[in-house]
Amino acid sequence: MKPRDWINVLKESRPWISLICISDAFFIFMAWLAYPETFGLLVGIMVIFSVVSIVFGMSLVWKRKEKQDKAFYDFLREPSPEHEAHLVEHIGESRKGKVSYLANKLRMLNDQLEDAKLQSIEYEEFIESWVHEIKTPISLATLILENRKEEMSELVHQRLEHVRINISDDVEQILFYARLQASHVDYRLERVSLNLCYEDILLELQALLTEKEVSVISQMEDVPIVSDKKALRFIFTQIFVNAVKYSKEEVESFIWLKTGLDSINNRYYLRISDNGIGVLTSDLPFIFDKGFTGDNLNRSQSTGIGLYLVKKLCDELQIEIEVESEYEKGFAIQLLFPLVEDL
Template sequence: MFKSLKLKLLFYFFITNIIVLSVYGVFIYDTAKKGVLNTTDAELKMISIDVIPDFKKDAYENAKDIADELIDEFSIKPLFVKIIYYDKGSKKIIYETLSSKEYEWLFNIPLNEIGHQGSIYYFDKGSYRVSSMLIFDKKETKVFIQLAIEKNMDSSYLKQLYFGLIIATPILLIVFLIITNMLVNRTLSPAKEVIESVKSISANNLSSRVNTNKIPSEINELVATFNQLLSNLEESFNKITDFSNSASHELKTPLTVIRGEIEVALKQNREPDEYREILRDVLQESISIQKIINQLLFLAKKDTAELKNDFKELYLDEMIAEVLSEMKKFTQAKNGDIIVKKIIPATVHANETLLKIALKNILRNSVIYSQNGSKIFISLDKNDKEYLLMIEDNGYGIKKEDLPFVFERFYRADKARCRKNGGTGLGLAIVKMILDIHHYAIKIESIENIGTTVLIKIPKTE
């Protein structure tokens, strides 16, 4: 009905207050009516007791005379009287008298003849209140007096109370609404602050977060969810930005080379062998571009949570054997060889595809950055807490000052050699990303012109 939360709260509060005040007003008015009724009952009892001394012991009293006396004494009008003489032996009424035959219907009430002397009972008969009291309990006879007077339900007190409630209820509603509006505004102020914080966040400051220090617990989860959404957006935005920057940076050189080769080829007529050589260079650069794009897309598009969903039980020793088989032709192209020093059976919980990519990248680097005919050594061992996967080569090595940066994207320790061998500077960045997803540690030790050792620590599966 209302789109505004504030209006909804005020509306529900308004309806609730109408119900509460109405019930409370009815309760007060009903209590006041009962008070007036109790006053009438007390009055009837007092009159009933007062009339007792006027009764003669050996004669029947006349109800009309008693009524006239009571009206004069108490100034109560109308007042109707009925006197009943009840025989205890026959259990029948032996005599009764009424002050007014016209109002005989008022005394169509139970006699309650088993009551004790002084016991009194009250009855409602339309707008009248009727009492029945046992005033004498003689040896053979019981005498009852029944009185009827109008209930004073139209008293000035009840009228004032009624109109007071009618006037006070709307005033109280208005006052409550004003107070409630102030309280709702104060309660919703944190939500408004959150809205202002959200409005201030744009693509230029996605790292900003909504402060949760003064946020009520009821909306804290919503704010936390929004902050998580911002984190996801920032991560995606950074990936897109990194991809854009990286692509423009890395594709510039091969595209420049391709353009230069084509321009040179078109400057003059050449022999077929020269064209073939140019085409081979263009093809090589095209392959390099394709490799860069594939690796950039891998780094940019992969979602960590999505990749972890593909984890399963994996026999690590069998996976290593498969990778070595797939790398055989690549190694033989440089007359090299991969020698297995030790492989123990090992079972882990991991993503097989990703681990294969990581291991292939490490082995490919070892082969590429080693002399022709070099040997690569691989082993899988364990200690008390983890499996140890080690790859060793006797290649060109890495300078000490370059080691801290080898996992950064597009970092090349030897740029000239990397470009010559088709390196993009992304291989070890991908390795590091894959191992981080698995929570595996990697350590690289290298000495220039001596060789490189890569050690991967894999926690044992519980």
Template sequence: MSFFTYLEEKITELLFQLFFLSLVSVVLLFYGVDMLFVVLLIIVFISIQGLLEWCMYQKKRSASRQIIDLVDGLQEAYYIADILPKPKEFQNEAYYYALKKACKAMNDEISRITEEKQAYQDYVEGFAHEIKIPIGALSLTFDNMKNYSLKKETDKIFQLVEQMLYYARSENTEKDYFVKQLYLDEVIHKVILKFRYSLMEHKVTIDIRDIEKIVYTDEKWLIFILSQIMQNAIKYFDKQENKLTIYSQDNETNILLMIEDNGCGIEASDISRVFEKGFTGSNRNKANAMGMGLYLSKRLCDRLGLHLDIASKEKEYTRLIITFPKGTVHNFSK
């Protein structure tokens, strides 16, 4: 707010002061006081009053700036009413009271919603854990019966339930991960074994090389991320000779794991959006896609302190790159 805007808000008070100054001047002149003295008196009064108003303006401006900085520095701005200094002006006290009531109502509503969300998340996690047991039993039964068609369908159900479970947990990874030393080749082989029937069905040739590396992260979360990438690759194979290439690259500060397929690829215009929730692309068969696999993979990589990137050329290849920082300790997102 400028100084002139501040004066406009006090126009009634200033007009009264000018009226009072004019009245005093007329009285002084009526009683024969020298006009020069009256003019000097008017100048002195206006100067002093102007200086006082300027000082008051600077004081209020400084107080306003402090409140603005206080609000900007708060991560959760709805707590502002709890730390704002209580105003002394009568009208501002009413605004302060209204703000306190509004913030209290908002915080109560946020607490209620948070409790409901946590209860729903607990229910989803509990349901997913319970339903995985009979699904696993069905999958094992069909495997023993060598009924691979039904086993494939039960495995799809299992993967969807697993995706739901990890999505529910994705906001609280720090409570559910355990960082340890992992041999990358062992983890890769576990994921390939998990999708062996789908890979055989699509007649996929697998080229694995240079993956005898050690990384530090949570094994369970890494297997899930790799499973989502593998599942995504299998879903979009479209050639007579499908090929999956997995290899790593050892740099000075990190280890890169590359997973490349020769599927339908991604349009250049879609590359920047592949990690968005629900995005399935404009050149893919959306009937079997929910757009959650890469979204979850990216989300979990970010939270685990890893980096997930993608490169692709339409009708040629899609390559996912996971970057593992070297060393036993690195920062994790909260």
């Protein structure tokens, strides 16, 4: 038993130890009156006996406390009738009513928790099923827009393509949000080419970029990145869509991409910057918060879920995020990837 345990037992045993000390004081006084010639011997025997009794009693209290604690924690982990009866056996029949009430409450809460877990799993499965089902008409719409482009006016085609991209982006947000709520998320880590990833996203968002007249400037070099390709594409898409949405119409808008090695942080980086409306300095610390909308003219209006998911995914993939912005002058986000040997 540790010294701290002795102290705790001593505090719990103060009433009966105090009673022993008071009794000893009384009998010492009586011995002094009745047997003055053997007073010293009697006091010595009495003190030794009391100390031994106290130590022995504290040991018994400690062992009893250990059994009570074990029975209590077993009961908390699993409030079954067996553990309930075992706890009552150690703490006394007088507390049986209280233990039974607590056991019923715990069993009810456990049942509710299991029901909530089951509902959460069913909801997640439904969302994923729905997302995969909705992707079929989205793919069909994409096919029609590609093959029937000459049958539509350029304005109609751009509008429909814009809507398709927005719907597809919303569906991906729902899918990744549902996945991130799961207790365990499986990521497929592999060597990823940032250039190929960028080209796929550029092809997907080309109609949106053309409609908004946003040009993309790439100064990307292939750096050895190991990550989850699907999650990485989602992250890039959210950043691109956010940049396009908050581009300024009165200037020639651009998105600029650059990769390299950050020697200070010893990480590879991808910097994505634009000359859009930017973010207010007061809003910048909150743009990754779920549901944050900020100023109506602010980029953070679109980060209610998009950039929140970006931050969550980056945290899970060990990607650091740095942001810079000057309101009305642009926004930059830098992704810092761990070196391959650090993974």
